[in-house]
Amino acid sequence: MKPFTYARPDEASDAVAALVADPDARFLAGGTNLLDHLKLGVVEPSQLVDVNRVTSTEITELDDGTLRIGAGVANSDLAADSRVRRRYPAVAAAILAGASGQLRNMASTGGNLLQRTRCPYFADATTPCTKRSLDEACSAREGWARYHAILGASESCIATHPSDLAVALVAVDAQVQVLGPDGARTIPIGEFHRLPGDDPTRDTVLEHGDLVTAVDLPAPAPAVTNSTYRKVRDRASYAFALVSVAAGLEVRDGVVADVRIALGGVAHKPWRATTAEAALRGRPATDEEFRAAITAELEAAEPVESPLGGNAYKIPLVTGTVVSTLRGLAGGTS
Amino acid sequence: MTTTIPLSITVDGEQRDLDVDPRTTLLDALRERLAVTTPKKGCDHGQCGACTVLVDGRRVLSCLTLAVAKDGADVVTANGLAPDGGSHPVTEAFLANDAFQCGYCTPGQVCSAVGAIDEARRGMPSAATADLAGDDVVLDRAEIAERMSGNLCRCAAYVNIVTAVEEAASR
Amino acid sequence: MTTMDARSMGTSVRRIEGPDKVTGTAPYAGDTVADGTLVLYPVQATVARGEITAIDTSAATALPGVAAVVTHLDAPRLADDGDPEHRVLQGTTVHHRGQYVAAVLADHAEVAAEAARLVVVSYDEAPSTTGFDPDGGSYTPSALGNGQAPDSVVGDPDAALAAAPVVVKASYATPMEHHNPMEPHATTATWVDGRAIVHEASQGADLARQTLATLFDAEVEVSSPHVGGGFGTKGFLHAGTVLAVLAARTVPGRPVRFALGRRQMFETVGYRPATVQHMALGAEADGRLDALVHDVVGATARYKEFVEPAGGSSRSMYAAPHRRTSHRAVPLDLDAPTYMRAPGEAPGSFGLECAMDELAVALDMDPIELRVRNEPSVHPENGLPFSSRGLVECLRTGAERFGWSTWDRAPRRRLVDGWWHGVGVGCGTFPAFRMPGSTAEITFTGGRYVVAIGAADIGQGARTVLTQIAADALGVDVGSIEVEIGSTSLPVGSIAGGSAGTASWGSTVVEAADRFRDKYGEDPDDGDHADAATPDNPWAEEFAMAAYVAQFAEVAVHADTGEIRVPRLLGTFGVGRILNPTLGRSQLQGGMVWGLSMALHEESVVDPRFGEVINHDLAGYHIAANADVREIDAQWIDEDDGYVNPMGAKGIGEIGIVGVAAAIANATYHATGVRVRSLPITCDDLLTDPAFG
Incomplete structure (x- = not known):
């Protein structure tokens, strides 16, 4: 160091x-x-x-029903807040699915969003990585790519974003409050994280000096109140996701009135499955419809083939996880 | 040349003053500077839990904590849970249930158990909590196993660890 | 032969060092804190094969706080003990990525690490092979890791296979795995007046002493009172220990501490090498085996041979008139493999016991019944009788307790709340033997018996169990015994390994106790003492001696995601007398969790482009966490075996892991109808199989 x-x-x-x-x-x-x-x-x-003295550790409710989470709120406190647990269950569940009790006591809300990829080639300073240096090639593409992206990747980077919380925040349309050199601004969470393109060194749209000060959760729609987070991992706990799904569902008279689907472990950013959501709205809440919708979303998937382990399995895994999760939200067995 | 920064922390009830390199983790400050070797270094990257201590009452990983950032903090290790020299329900339960073998992860397990029991009493949920909207946590074996999963034990004394935590929590 | 009477043996005496461990005050090798201690940080090779052409240490040496930078150019010379792993900083040749090429000594860890990064090493890189290709160039090794011959043949197995009515042929793969004890290897070394004083994390202080004394041609003392897990990697010395003692020699009088980082645990301290096992079983319609073939291809290191004896248990598990085992080795430019918990038996039982399950399916026969029908009356290769062999009783007793008969044998029948459930069985064995070379000394002082032997407590509870053995051998209460272990200041002890530690030290303690009583009777005087060396086992050549287990697993597989969980594990063991039920159960259950971890999690992935294990940390290399372990139970049958040793204890360190991975794989097949023949079993394997649905 x-x-x-x-x-x-x-x-x-x-x-x-x-x-x-x-x-x-x-x-x-x-x-x-x-x-x-x-x-x-x-x-x-x-x-x-050290920003621990300058970021809020409070969770406050605004007049319009927005829940404002100070950037310094510890992950464990966020998950334990009764308003979060009752109104935004996907958010609480996502946090609890991540890391360990100790880490959740330490990690902040703002920092969680700014986690960097767990790609082993990024973490190993001796292997080339475009995310560390634009002068280097991606080692993961022909390496151990089991954890890597199937959507939105580029030649220069197939990393995935590791945050569980961020996936849930995308599903509930959170807003990120930022203080920068030119003052404060608000960034919708869906626009906060980037795809790698030809500059994977940048995970988010933040510029140097931008400080996340809070995350706002808008007043919950019925599909947010009926939401959950499902994380699939090899180890039963204390492991990063192979894939994860933050989903919310509102069903009226057997028909999907509103649906939110965000995917983790599949892309450089939390992936809002807008194609699947559009395909489902107004359709019957059945396994067949769920499967057709996520299959449509995954038509854009480009799995990586690698002698050390590719990730084509993520296509059936995402499909199964989404179907199972939506089925559970619709009242069936997940 | 690195400039050091003065730091004052309480460790197991005793105030300790020292100057540290900003790079020094709380774990290294404890072990190498203060000769407090109860917390162990199993991975140094937040992936095993052996370095777990209580900072201001909460369980944290001392290997991922910068010492300078904890000026004024109250740090308790597994050796300081009962500062009067008496016994602590968690260490007693670990002994009574043989909740360890080699003992290397044990100080971290013990601190983590103290923190986990406290978190459950305060109604904080875990991934094993069936009803996220509820306010009470029933600390059953599945809850304990999930809450203790941030502490790896390669001897795999997990069954006895869960029993020990169950017993300590019921006191 | 009968075993000695037990009063304390068989009872659950609490761990003697427990209070020190729960408070973290038990001193491990990296816990030594002395004024003036220098921290060692190594510089490691960045190429897998080649020659060092230059080392520039100027920037590192110039850093304030750096006491020394040691390279091959100025390192003290070492004697050659025949182990290439011990030739540390003795030349320019690089044998593997991560090999130590220099050491920095500094007064603080941060400075040492920074200085190590400033050392510039230039290499002439040579082509290397680090990826295991079982079809690549292999050779027949001279011997297996356990000293046995690589091949064994009885009868004409190929002809018997050709003639057999029912044949199963399949290949099974096990990956490279790393021990990863929670305590990384650590050494604190100080040279005082030409003598090395070493605090080492070791499974055998005296073996460490012997090795260092040879290498440095000097007097060496080693202490190792507490060891944070070993599992094989802390048996024979690795390069890090040599590096620490070598570097300390350049700064006489100052303690040097080298505590390995977790990444170095994947680079320099050995591993279980990958295997591919080609199994062939030929059977009659009633299940009796005509032929059993277990051909193993395994990885080894080019610069130092170690061959996993994966076919070993197939030499004794089942009767078959025609049989063959063989081992071939593929040399790689990697760190050398070594012993890892149940070396041979752990991966080998995956091949054999999965093949037996596949044969049971082919025969439409209960897999337990198939095994019972192939129970041998004598050792199938050497014809020796068994001193005791509890496999059939383990199978029957375990099946009863597990509720085996309540399950339909056909696969893919039980779907509960979205999870497919199935059960499987896998069996295993591990030899029971005694290591020579220990000495125990018993001294009566202050009304207590002090029992001194250089044994090692690596978590198995040697201190406690030797106290119990000594108490019974002397006929006194455990409170009258004080056991001293873990130091070369004591009489020599053999290593904690091969599941033979307790058998070896215990037999020695019993012998010393007998001599003590013979000499002094029941009422000794203060200062009376007696000692004894490990007695030979007169039955060693008369009987085949081994522990046995039947492992039962229930597996649940999520129908949509392919996630695999293990709601239940039961191991039923025939391991002789259990000396301390609480400690014994913990050790057996711990072994079973290793089996679970092997089945579902563990795999070191070598990226041949870089010659390194790419998942070289505990986030990338998963070992089972607490939440992975649900209901787990170890039971044992009553077994009185007076031939193995006076205590009747067969050793329980390794048998716990054996057979578990096969039981889980077989249960996964039973749950889903998908047969996975490669470890670890993950959702990838299931989701990409059309049979999973």
């Missing part, structure tokens, strides 16, 4: 200014991902700016 300095400002604006003044400075929140990357040599900042 290269030496760095440490600062702990008392004002958010000072934290932002500290980064603006130093292109190699980084924010430190819960540290669960950043400390790992410091040790691995994946990031080598000159300065860490």
Whole structure:
């Protein structure tokens, strides 16, 4: 680990200014991902700016029914909040499906969204990786690609986004509040994370110095109140997703009135399955319809074939997981 | 040349003052600077739980915590749960149920169990909680296993760990 | 032959060191904190094969806080003990990626790590092969890892297969796996007046001492009072220990600590090598085997041979007039493989016991009945009688307890709440033997008997169980016994390995106790003492001696996602006398969890482009977590075997894992109708099989 300095400002604006003044400075929140990357040599900042004194740890309800989650709220506190558990069950379930009790006590809401990929070639500073350096090639494409993307990938990167929380936030149309060098702004969660394209070094649309200050959950629609998160992984706990699904469903008279489907473990960002959602609205809430809808979504899938393990299995896995999850939300056996 | 930063923390009830390199983790500060070797280094990357301690009452991974960021914190290890020199229900239950073999992950398991029992008492749910909307947690074996899954045990004394936590939680 | 009387043996005495372990005050090798300790951080080869052409240490040496940078150019010379793994910093040749090529010593860990990154090493890289291709160039090894011959043949197995009415031929694959004890290897070494004082995480302090004394041609003391798990990797010394003692020699008087990082646990301390096992079983319609063939191709390291004896248990498990085992090795430019919990038996039982299940299906016969029909009356290869053999009783007793008969034998019949359920059985064996070379010393002092032997407690409970054995051998209460282990300041102890630790040390302690009583009677004086070396087992050549197990698994497979969970595991063991039921059950259950982990999780993936295990951490290499373990039960049959040792204990360190992966694979087939012949079994295997639906 290269030496760095440490600062702990008392004002958010000072934290932002500290980064603006130093292109190699980084924010430190819960540290669960950043400390790992410091040790691995994946990031080598000159300065860490601790934002724990400047980000809110409160969850507050706004007049329009929005639930505002301070960026400093620990993941475990977010999942335990009774308003979150009752109104946005997919959000609580997603957090609880991730990491461990200790890590959830440490990790912040803002930091969770900014987690970087768990692609082993990204984490190994000795193997080439375009996400670490645009001068290097992607090692995963012909390597161990079992965990990698089937949707929206590019020649330069097939990494997946590891956050469970972010997948659920996409399904409930959350908004991200950001304080930047030019003031505050709001970014819809669906536009927050990027696809890799030819610059996979950037996971999100944030610019250097942008600080996530809060995440807003809009007043829940019926399909959000009836939502859940389903994570498929090899180990029964404490493992990243092979694939995951955040889904919400409102059925009226046997017909899908509203549906939300977001997929994790399939793309460089949480993947809102808009094709499947459109295909399902107004259709009967049956296994056959669910299957047809997700199959349509996955027509764009481009699985990776690799001698060390490809990911074509994710197509039947996503299909089965989505069908099972929607069936459960419709009152059947999941 | 790295400049060090003064740090004052309470460790197992005792105030400790030291200067640390900003790069120093809480785990290394405890083990290498303060000779508090109860928390163990199993992976140093937040993937095993052997370094678990309680910071201001919550279980956290000391390997992924920067020491400088915890100035003023109250740190408790498995050796400081009963600062009066007495016994603690969790360590007692681990002994009574043979909830370990090699013992290396055990201080982390013990701290994690203390934190997990407290979290359940405060109604915090887990992935094993059937009713997310409910306010009470029934700490059954499946709940305990899920809540303790952040502490790997290669000897795999898991069955006895769950029994020990079950017993300690019922006290 | 009868076993000795037991009063304490067979009771659940609590672990003696328990209070130190639950408070974290038991000192492990990396816990040594002494003023002036230097932290070692290694520089490791970034190529899999080649020669070092230059090393530039100037930037590292210039870093404040760095005490020394040691390379092959200036490292002290070592004697050659014949083990290439121990030739640390002795030359320019790189045998594998991750090989140590330099060591940095600094006063703080952060500085040592940073300095190591500043060392610039240049290589002349040579072409390397690191991916295991079972059809690639293999050779016949001189011996297996357990010393046995690579091949064995009885009768004419090929002709018998050709003539057999029912034949099953299938190939099974097991991956590279890493031990990953929770405590990474650690060494703290100090040279004082030409003598090395070493605190080592070791399964055998005296073996470590012997090895280091040879390499350094010096007097060496090793202590290892507590060891955070071993599972085979802390038996024979690896390069890291040599590196630490070597580097310490350059800074006499100062302690040097090298605690391996988790990544280094995937690079420098051995592993279980991958195998492909070609099985062929030929049987009569009534299930009796005519032929049993187990041909193994396994990976080894080019620079140091270790061949997993995966066909070994097929030499004794079942009767068959015509039989063959063979082992071929494929050399790779990797770190050397080594012993890992049940070496041979763990992967080998996957091949044999899955093939037996497939034969049962082909015969439309209960797989338990098939095994019973092939129970041998004597060892099928060497003709020796068994000292005791409880396999059939284990199968019958376990089946009863498990509720085996309540399940329809046809696959894919039970769907409950969206999960396919099925059951499977797998059997296993592990040899019971005794290692020579220990000495136990008993001294009566202060009204207590101090029993000293350089044994190792790696979590199995040696301190506790040896106390119980000594108490019974001397005819006193456990409170009158104080056992001292884990140091070369004590009489020599053999290693904790081969499931033979307790058998070997215990036999030695019993011998010493007998001598003590012969010499001093029941009322000794303070200071009286006696010692004894490990007695030979007079029955060793007269009987085949082994532990047996029948493992039963219930598996649940999600019908939509293919997720596999194991709601129930039952192991029924024939392992002689269980000396401490609480500790014994824990160890057997722990082994069974290893089997579960092997079945569903564990695989080290080598990326041949980089010559390294790419999933080299505990997030990428999964071992079973608490939530993976649901209902798990270990029981044992009453077995009184006076031939193995006076205690009648066969050893239980490894038998727990054997047969579990096969039981789970067979249960997965029973649940879903999909036969998976490659470990680990994951949802990928099921979802991509048309039979899964």
